[in-house]
Amino acid sequence: MNITGKIAIENPTQEVIEMDQKLFPNPWDTSQWIKLDPNLNHLFTWRMGQELKGFALLGTVPGDDVAHLYKIVTAQNDRGSGSSQEFWAHIINQLVPLGFRRVYLEVEGDNSRAINFYLKVGFKTLRKAKGFYSNGADALIMELTLGV
């Protein structure tokens, strides 16, 4: 692994909320972050020293082996370096022993960079959801099978 720094699971901080609002295409407001149930949602962060380099938020349902990737964000300067892929590999290495077998997500149909990233790490496109987002944009629903 080339990724340096520390990957951890933590509760949402102001820093994460700000990164979401600055860099994520459909950011949440603070109230959405605050009401996340820490037993059902896992926030993975990647830091170099004190600096937040990226985060990924996954939601789960008790008794289900499918996780929902709500968000993944990498700091602009670290994109295209292979680090996002390694960050994701660290995350799935933690999900598999917990019993998760699949991850699904929605992504805006015009977010080509994210779609290419997901395809590169093994996600398959299941279908298009027309008008999925509040602004009327279409989504692609993608899924990754873990542990194969």
Ligand SMILES: CC(C)(COP(=O)(O)OP(=O)(O)OC[C@H]1O[C@@H](n2cnc3c(N)ncnc32)[C@H](O)[C@@H]1OP(=O)(O)O)[C@@H](O)C(=O)NCCC(=O)NCCS
């Ligand atoms: C999505 C994200 C985490 C991916 O991380 P990344 O470091 O940019 O991803 P990578 O560079 O490893 O992979 C992106 C792929 O898209 C390709 N790509 C780069 N720029 C592109 C562009 N403008 N349009 C289309 N594809 C592009 C790259 O070539 C790369 O594929 P390759 O490695 O096979 O060449 C990051 O771009 C990000 O934080 N984006 C903003 C937040 C976001 O949109 N999150 C997902 C929303 S669902």
